[in-house]
Amino acid sequence: MCECPVCGGEAELPADPVESELFECAECGVELEILALDPLTLGEAPDAEEDWGE
Numbered sequence: 001m002c003e004c005p006v007c008g009g010e011a012e013l014p015a016d017p018v019e020s021e022l023f024e025c026a027e028c029g030v031e032l033e034i035l036a037l038d039p040l041t042l043g044e045a046p047d048a049e050e051d052w053g054e
Contacts, residue, residue: 005042006030013040 004011009027013034021034022045031045 002040002042006044
């Protein structure tokens, strides 16, 4: 378990987490991104950007 940086609630890390992995906070539903593993750093996942077919 870890603390959600958005709501402060408990978010459950995926099994075998890796950097840049995305997962959802069960309490507030925001999509989180694992920014670093040592020390564990989480952030709100960036919105998907349209690539306009490029």
